[in-house]
Amino acid sequence: MIQGDRVQEFDLTVIGDGMAGTAAVLFALNRGLSVAWAGTGNPLSLASGCLDFLACHPLSARKTWTDPWAAVEALTRDLPAHPYARLRREEIEAAWDETLKCLNQGGLPYFRRPEKNIEVLTPMGNLRPTYALPETMRKGMEALEKGRPCLILKIEGLKGFSSQWLVEGLKERGWAVRAERVDFPGLEGRRDLLPEHLAQALITTQNRTRLVERIQPLIKGVEMVGLPAVLDLYRHKETVAELEDRLGLPLFEIPTLPPSLPGLRLRQVFERHFKKTGACTLFPYRVIGMEKKGAVGFQVHFKEDAVKGPRSRGVVLAGGRFFGGGLMAERKAIREPLLGLPVHQPLTREGWHQRDYFDRTGHPVNRAGLLTDDHFRPLDAQGNPAFETLFAAGSILAHQDWKREKSGSGLALATAYKAVQSFIERIK
Ligand SMILES: Cc1cc2nc3c(=O)[nH]c(=O)nc-3n(C[C@H](O)[C@H](O)[C@H](O)COP(=O)(O)OP(=O)(O)OC[C@H]3O[C@@H](n4cnc5c(N)ncnc54)[C@H](O)[C@@H]3O)c2cc1C
Structure with missing residues (x-):
């Protein structure tokens, strides 16, 4: 992978190098797209290396599920705005299969029982x-x-x-x-x-x-x-x-606490796979702005003036939440920093947290994020897709609480899968 010093053109730009961004790059490359990949953090090194799907729902009852598919069914019924509710079982399955196949072929085999969650030591x-x-x-x-x-x-x-x-x-x-x-x-x-x-x-x-x-x-x-x-x-x-x-x-x-070797192994195997395809350019920079170019297309801008941001026909926003910078918590409100997209959030800051910090249902601020249509296109203030070929994936999305639900990787993979598929349908 090389870093860009002139304007280069790609099919897709993926912003974010966590699980959602990495998965979006994987799915796009596997479908023959060229990809510009921007990310600064290597957050996979923070994760334990164990990949969660969905284990806890509803949080108020502290119910833990052995069968993640049954958990998705219950969650979809109870929380129709949850990102999992926009996904078909075949899409979730395909996202897992393709990811685990890449890891297996890259020398990092994973074990799972397709219909069951597993208990792991912490x-x-x-x-x-x-x-x-x-x-x-x-x-x-x-x-x-x-x-x-x-x-x-x-x-x-x-x-x-x-x-x-x-x-x-x-x-x-x-x-x-x-x-x-x-x-x-x-x-x-x-x-x-x-x-x-x-x-x-x-x-x-x-x-x-x-x-x-x-x-x-x-x-x-x-x-x-x-x-x-x-x-x-x-x-x-x-x-x-x-x-x-x-x-x-x-x-x-x-598993250990971060920085975790199994997390670093994930990053290393994905990067090796991406390099082999020859169609991914990594820009190890923070995107600070984005503009629409022509009827279909975007130009992103980096903090480093000397580095020209790539141009592409579509963009996947996978910048995560507050820690990664995909969302910004300001004094009065939560903001999406790149395009100023509307963020679903409590009406006032007082509503961000429950009175009890350890409230088992989590805090409303944890469910703030981008609202999307069924194709994972972020919505504008009128409730329409903000752009034809702009997508969002992973923890930046509203109505989920991946940490408490134990759904981090699964949600990232499945939403990235659907975002890339939706992009391909739009440019066919
Ligand atoms: C400590 C920790 C432990 C975890 N353990 C597990 C686990 O055991 N099992 C599990 O399944 N999941 C785990 N996760 C969750 C999982 O790894 C992902 O964090 C989660 O799925 C959300 O991923 P994401 O890609 O949406 O966002 P993030 O992981 O937050 O990644 C977003 C990335 O995008 C970058 N970014 C943001 N904005 C920009 C920009 N403008 N330009 C360039 N780059 C940008 C950020 O710097 C960041 O690196 C853990 C996470 C953490 C933090």
Whole structure:
């Protein structure tokens, strides 16, 4: 991928490099479109690497669903304005299949049971529902389901991963687990370590050998070993296989807090796929404005004056919410910063939050966002599509609360899929 220093023309510009933007690029490239991709954040590194579909609805009842499809049905019935309510089952399925196929072919296989959510361990020792797991985490899920005795490794100096909490939480559930501390080879005595540091250390054969030697005396009486997700950024499959072979026991990874290696692996596999197509140009810049060019088409502008923004026939807005900058919370109102599109939101700022911060239904501000038609085209003040070929996908959309619903990735993938399909229908 190259960065642009002159006006280039594309079929589609995708603004945002989170799950929604990345998925929109994938679906567009797979359909032969040329894509300009603008993004500054690499937010995938924040995500755990587990891909959620939909697990919680209604939030007021704290109902958790095993069958995500049944959850979508109930949610669509109860919340007809929710983005999932604009999607057919075939579209959601196709979005998942195409994404997981790309990851699988890119050497990052995921496990799922198509009709079921799965319980995954969190770094805090809780279990939470998700839909698709990196293969490196799958054995942990199976060990949990079968109650097999496990050793959980505590890596000295690694930030945000408490094997003690984890083990306490799991013991309460009757799982025979114990925790042991290990000094990570090559990083002894270091503090504030991040997963990337550990992955880096494991590149050398000498460190892998020393890690095996340190784990070996600890494995008596256990059938599996779990450790934070630190087993290599690029060669994780090979690293896991090698360590399992030398230990003579299955290994599994447990999600960590950000920055997360499984999240970075996702980004790396997608980028490699995009590069192979040769039709994607990454602009690692923030888009600060956009204008309509001619009957069909847009020109975007970057903060960096010297870099000419691309021109394209369509745009997908996938800039996320307040953290990413897709929406801006100002003193009196929430604003969409690029085109000034109307944002669905409470009438006044007083209505943004519930009185109780921990209110189980979440806060109205979490459901603020762009309203769209059935093709995911943002609406203007009159309720009509603002532009024929402008689309929105992911968490920028109104009427969803992905964090509480546990729907982050699923919603991003499915809405990006529909946005790209809708664009193609319009330019045929
Ligand atoms: C800490 C954390 C943990 C998570 N864990 C999970 C999980 O376990 N499972 C799961 O399914 N989901 C998880 N998610 C959610 C998921 O990864 C996505 O954040 C969510 O699905 C929404 O994605 P998005 O692409 O809509 O927006 P975002 O993820 O917010 O991405 C938007 C991106 O667009 C960029 N951007 C915005 N405006 C512009 C502009 N004008 N020009 C250029 N770039 C711009 C932003 O900088 C940002 O990088 C997690 C998210 C976070 C933050």
